[in-house]
Amino acid sequence: MKKSTITIDVQMDENRVPDSIHWKATESTADNAQKAKAMMVSFWDSADKAALRIDLWTKDMMIDEMADFFYQTLMTMADTYGRATKYADQVTEMKTFAKEFYKKFQAKQLEENKAG
Incomplete structure (x- = not known):
């Protein structure tokens, strides 16, 4: 059986807030x-x-x-759910939600930029 390892290193400041995140996977082509x-x-x-x-x-x-x-995570989750279940109607609903979520974010950003 083949084994794959993913390593995640998180460097934190004195308040335990992440300063940096680095990851490496044995199956990755990155050196x-x-x-x-x-x-x-x-x-x-x-x-x-x-x-x-x-x-x-x-x-x-x-x-x-x-x-x-x-947005990208929600879209990917919808695709993953679709591959696992074949429930295309729910995939469509999830993607519609993701698109609406992103549109609302963009509108909020425009509103804040006008006010600021």
């Missing part, structure tokens, strides 16, 4: 650890029927980057 400003990792605990999550972002993650990250 060096890759930098990231945010991460979301979820594990399914079938015994407790609960999702266990690690959500981290660095202090230099901008709000527009967070919105992009969530």
